[in-house]
Amino acid sequence: MDNKREQNPSPVPKKTIPPYMKAVSGSLGGVVEACCLQPIDVIKTRLQLDTTGTYKGIIHCGATVSRTEGVRALWKGLTPFATHLTLKYTLRMGSNAVFQSAFKDSKTGKISNQGRLMAGFGAGVLEALAIVTPFEVVKIRLQQQRGLSPELLKYKGPIHCARMIIREEGLFGLWAGAAPTVMRNGTNQAAMFTAKNAFDVLLWKKHEGDGKVLQPWQSMISGFLAGTAGPVCTGPFDVVKTRLMAQSRGGGELKYKGMVHAIRTIYAEEGLLALWKGLLPRLMRIPPGQAIMWAVADQVTGFYERRYLRNAPL
Template sequence: MSPGTTKSQQWQWENAVAGSAAGFATVAVMHPLDVVRTRFQVNDGRVSHLPSYRNTAHAVFTIARSEGLRGLYAGFLPGVLGSTISWGLYFFFYDKAKQRYALNREEKLSPGLHLVSAAEAGGLVCLCTNPVWLVKTRLQLQTPLHQTRPYSGLYDAVRTIMKEEGFSALYRGIVPGLFLVSHGAIQFTAYEELRNVLVDLKNKRSKIHHQNPDKLLNSVDYAVLGATSKIAAILITYPFQVIRARLQQRPSGGVQRYTDSWHVLRETARFEGVRGFYKGITANLLKNAPASSITFIVYENVLKLLKLTRKND
């Protein structure tokens, strides 16, 4: 640790590094399912340039056959960039908020304060990363059936969007994105509370009470905690993801298919019913349950490594 760095600052940056590593590992493994989920989400049965898929397996096979590996990894660069930045900032802001709320408190933070900390972190991350997610969505939706000139990559997409639609277009979907802050809030609150319960159970069974949680929990525990908390968050907040994806589609002939969140909500309910708000959820669960396990395994273990390195300095 450098002389001018406090323990609090060092801890915050350790959380950011661990979160970024976790985000990168997650995207690299699970990106093809993210492409499938996005295409299911926006396919309302009335969009001509999107192929129809029977199920997740059929979608993966069809994309691989017609578009190759490039199709399965469409939007990979903004996906990696967005996820790495998001997780890094999220863990950084989340831990900073917890430290602030824990000031002058000897007891553990309440579930309510965990929720507020997670929501605060999610809102800040959403404002920073919405343009990246918009570009990722549009790259994932490009298919051989598109009549519009395709974006050649991340830079070309940003430049073209700003030229054709203006800077504000990069923030399409920001409203449901902000509502999706509840996703992270629910996930992290569930994770923290389940983690505390598991630590208490293991402490009771251990001969040495009040051990450091780092010594009590292992990668299997982190995997189960990560997957369980993620599933709970997905089931509650998934409709917001569908609304955001539909808003972020590229205009057809210069005309936006949906004008705002309320328009998406009204049209989806009218033509597709409740089922329309859960399109692609199978691919989402297949992607995010194990992905969340990977994220928290990497995060917790990288954090342990950084703590150990700091102690040895």
């Protein structure tokens, strides 16, 4: 009997990276991404809010903002944007790891593609409600302001902006555009986490917990490819989100009553392609942003794998 037990030992659970390490890796990646790509986000927001054709394209928009408001205007909203990205990636990476653990097969420790999609969607919905929506409302309100004189601007900074919104529109004013944000982020993260894992396996034969650490350039390629599909699929949600967040409830009757009404109004007034306004700057920001974030995150988790999971020499 003892020999039989020795010949057929019970399977040893596969070691995995704990959620808190995933959260730390995401937060560090978010800081680097925010500093590098903030100007693209400002240009995207200005293009999405432009209903009169003021800006002729990405380069013209960036040049106009720099000329009329100064180069520093391209980093408007950096504080809420950086804080937002850091908290968002912390929650996204940590919650996705928790959700993936829940969807893993208890015997094999593996997770199916369907499980990855569900875990990613859950992480996207959670981050949209807890972090993304209120931070983006503040960011967009700051970014849409035009002018050089701080005293002429309605919002003096992120904290002042949040206070003004709460005072004029109530606490839920910070959650304007929550519905399209949930749809956008849930879909994006479901696709992104599944695609990132698929590209790691397909391109580099990298499996989580195998001790192999990707080179930063490898992580950037996988992250870039994984971050490309989402903006194309979720463009209308992003435009509607921006329009809903930008309108102030303190200024009278709202033009857009909700997500569906906004889609119909934009389509009727501006045409179908208007629902993909700002797509090019999104593609200039999101895939490179994912590339930067994953390059940092994979190095952090790779260090943990080598040091604590595989005990390989550093």
